[in-house]
Amino acid sequence: MELIAVCCVVGVTSIVVSCVWRVLNWLWFEPKKAEKGLRDQGLDGSWYRFMFGDLKEMAQMTIEAKSKPMSLSHDIAPRVFPFFHKAVNTHGKNCFTWMGPKPLVHISDPSMIRDIFADYHHFQKARGGNPLLKLLARGLVDAEADQWVKHRKIINPAFHVEKLKHMVPAFYVSCSEMIHKWEEMLSKKSSCEVDVWPHLQTLSSDVISRTAFGSSFEEGRKIFELQTEQTELVMKAAQSFYIPGLRFLPTKNNRRMKEVDIEVKGLIRKIINKRVVAMKTGEASNDDLLGILLDSNYKEMKQHENNGSGLSIEEIIEECKLFYFAGQETTGNMLVWTMILLGQHTNWQTRAREEVLHVFGEKRPDVDGLSRLKTINMIFNEVLRLYPPAIALRRMIHKDTKLGNLRLRAQTMIQLNMLFLHHDHDIWGDDASVFNPERFSEGVSKATKGQTMYFPFGGGPRICIGQNFAMLEAKMALVMILQCFSFELSPSYSHAPYTVITLKPQYGAHLILHKL
Numbered sequence: 001m002e003l004i005a006v007c008c009v010v011g012v013t014s015i016v017v018s019c020v021w022r023v024l025n026w027l028w029f030e031p032k033k034a035e036k037g038l039r040d041q042g043l044d045g046s047w048y049r050f051m052f053g054d055l056k057e058m059a060q061m062t063i064e065a066k067s068k069p070m071s072l073s074h075d076i077a078p079r080v081f082p083f084f085h086k087a088v089n090t091h092g093k094n095c096f097t098w099m100g101p102k103p104l105v106h107i108s109d110p111s112m113i114r115d116i117f118a119d120y121h122h123f124q125k126a127r128g129g130n131p132l133l134k135l136l137a138r139g140l141v142d143a144e145a146d147q148w149v150k151h152r153k154i155i156n157p158a159f160h161v162e163k164l165k166h167m168v169p170a171f172y173v174s175c176s177e178m179i180h181k182w183e184e185m186l187s188k189k190s191s192c193e194v195d196v197w198p199h200l201q202t203l204s205s206d207v208i209s210r211t212a213f214g215s216s217f218e219e220g221r222k223i224f225e226l227q228t229e230q231t232e233l234v235m236k237a238a239q240s241f242y243i244p245g246l247r248f249l250p251t252k253n254n255r256r257m258k259e260v261d262i263e264v265k266g267l268i269r270k271i272i273n274k275r276v277v278a279m280k281t282g283e284a285s286n287d288d289l290l291g292i293l294l295d296s297n298y299k300e301m302k303q304h305e306n307n308g309s310g311l312s313i314e315e316i317i318e319e320c321k322l323f324y325f326a327g328q329e330t331t332g333n334m335l336v337w338t339m340i341l342l343g344q345h346t347n348w349q350t351r352a353r354e355e356v357l358h359v360f361g362e363k364r365p366d367v368d369g370l371s372r373l374k375t376i377n378m379i380f381n382e383v384l385r386l387y388p389p390a391i392a393l394r395r396m397i398h399k400d401t402k403l404g405n406l407r408l409r410a411q412t413m414i415q416l417n418m419l420f421l422h423h424d425h426d427i428w429g430d431d432a433s434v435f436n437p438e439r440f441s442e443g444v445s446k447a448t449k450g451q452t453m454y455f456p457f458g459g460g461p462r463i464c465i466g467q468n469f470a471m472l473e474a475k476m477a478l479v480m481i482l483q484c485f486s487f488e489l490s491p492s493y494s495h496a497p498y499t500v501i502t503l504k505p506q507y508g509a510h511l512i513l514h515k516l
Contacts, residue, residue: 027051031101034409038096038103041406045096045103046087053098058083069494069507072344074386075433076497077419081391088420104394104413105406108424110451112404113416116395117452117460121145123395123414135261136227136234136325136501142318152465154300154311155319158292159465164472165367166287170210171476172364178203178477179484186515193490195508196339200477201332207473208327212289212320213271223267223324230260235500268320272313289323329502330389330470335477336509337387338379343489343511345435351375353482362483370475378437380474381444384456385428386435389502391419393458421453487511 031048038045046054061082070079077085084106087097093108107113116123124144143151157163178199185192209220233253275290293316301310311319342349355375395414400407408414425432427448428439440447448454457464464470481487489511496506 027101031098031103034103034412035096037407037409038105043094043096043105043406044091046091046098048098048101048103051101053100053102054083054087055098055100061086066496066498066506069496072489072495073433074435075423076387077423080497080499080503081417081419084392084415084417085420088417093420099413102411102413104415105408106415106417107403108417108421109404110453113455113459114452115403116414116416117455117458117462120148120460120462122397122399122401124398125395135230135257148462150309151311151315151319154296155293155465157296158289159469161468163287163292164469167211167469168367168472168476171207171473172480174203174206174210175477175480177206179480182485182513183515186513191512191514193492193510194513195510196513197336197505197509200335200339200509201328203477204328204330204332204335204473207331208324210288211469212323212327213275214288214291220324223264224328226260226264226267227321227325227328230257230264231501233257233260264321265317268317268324269313272316272320290320293319326464326466327469330464330466331473331477333387333389333502333504334380334383334470334474336505337503338383338474338478339481339487339511340489340493340505340509341383341386341435342379343487343493346486346488348379348435348437349482349486352379352478353486356479356482360479360483365476365479367472370472370479373475373479375437376475376478378440380471381440381447382435382437385422385454386433387497387503388418388422388456390456391499391503392417393455416455418455422456424453427451427453484516486514486516 028050031053035045035048065079065082070076084097087095088106088108094106094112096103096105098104107116125142181199182194185194205220205224213220233256237253237257272290272294275294279291279294297310297316303309342352352375355373359369359372393416395416397408397410397412397414399410401410402408403414421427423432444454452459455463457467457470493510494507497503498506
């Protein structure tokens with residue numbers, strides 16, 4: 001009996017020691033080994049702090065930065081990305097920081113960035129960290145390797161230029177409804193103050209509802225409201241130290257995130273089921289994104305005799321969630337910063353309006369005319385430089401990899417600080433923080449000297465599939481706004497860019513609208 005007891009004690013002790021060793025290895029020895037490897041290669045960075053790394057300082061600096069608005073300047077990095085801005089200024093453009101026990105290597109060299117974009121097999125989307133982030137959007141944005149190739153092939157037809165042309169009438173209807181609301185506000189006065197931000201969010205939501213699902217904003221409203229709530233919940237979770245298994249605890253935040261996820265999927269499933277039934281009876285149109293996606297998926301499955309070649313219903317639901325999320329976020333954000341900048345720099349607003357009136361007069365905008373708007377193209381390029389929707393991109397390497405003169409260990413995360421590159425004085429000159437669309441007068445390639453340092457929609461094979469969709473919608477909206485209104489910043493406008501997944505105006509976008 002004593003021998004059995006001793007064996008049990010030894011066994012339990014061995015298990016405890018093994019667990020303690022694994023935890024210490026994860027939280028201390030491995031990070032310190034990674035830190036030494038990075039410093040030995042000449043990279044500077046913050047010193048690793050047990051378990052939390054830089055997370056506490058990062059959260060504290062973010063809260064402090066968001067506590068008050070900033071001056072009316074386009075030098076927004078210190079407010080939007082305070083910790084990383086300080087780190088890069090302290091340790092250099094290529095440096096490292098810590099996301100808990102994982103090193104985060106910041107890369108600013110254009111040739112390295114080009115290599116990262118080109119090789120999506122080695123440099124994959126960063127899947128480390130809190131898996132709750134996947135509740136926001138998966139689908140194409142989250143797929144890797146062969147899975148990504150399959151998703152991209154099936155989804156591509158939905159974003160073909162010829163298909164997008166058929167969606168322009170839906171863009172027009174949604175824009176007209178927003179314009180009409182603004183005209184009603186001005187019906188008895190020559191000007192009025194309007195916070196255009198919620199209106200532009202509704203516009204982009206309405207557009208994605210019509211073009212993706214052939215429905216109105218009213219039908220999709222609940223999905224957008226739930227997705228917005230989910231964004232706030234997930235970002236709150238992402239800003240805390242991630243402990244494996246923590247998401248399974250029945251906390252209030254965790255329970256609500258799961259409830260929202262189930263409800264959103266249920267609502268989208270109903271839309272898909274109705275469409276599938278309509279397709280079988282020959283009553284459905286396949287001119288919207290969902291119809292094109294289902295048709296493309298059906299053809300892929302038929303061609304390969306359903307040998308795992310198509311998307312499952314769960315995968316289609318995730319792609320639809322992504323349609324809703326990305327479709328609303330990108331265009332709405334691009335338009336709000338465009339109006340804020342044109343409200344501040346009214347000389348460029350005048351130039352844009354003159355071009356619009358020259359091309360369209362008071363007529364309804366069409367695709368051919370939208371493609372000829374050089375000044376508005378320049379303006380959008382400059383807006384996306386100063387206020388990109390996503391301010392950074394992350395990649396994860398899953399095996400030891402060489403990048404330029406660096407050798408990076410497996411499980412290293414890489415961050416491309418788009419916002420810093422877009423504002424870099426060494427790249428853009430002394431006026432890097434000045435709104436100057438003229439820098440794009442000869443196109444993006446000329447402005448960037450052919451280097452990979454401007455990528456508002458990402459780059460390489462994984463460049464945003466919805467780029468043309470977003471630009472076409474934004475052009476339609478801006479043209480119609482300029483045909484009907486002039487505007488300037490209101491005295492009550494507070495300049496406070498901040499990021500919740502994408503870059504947004506924290507206190508709205510208060511403008512003075514004038515009816516033309």
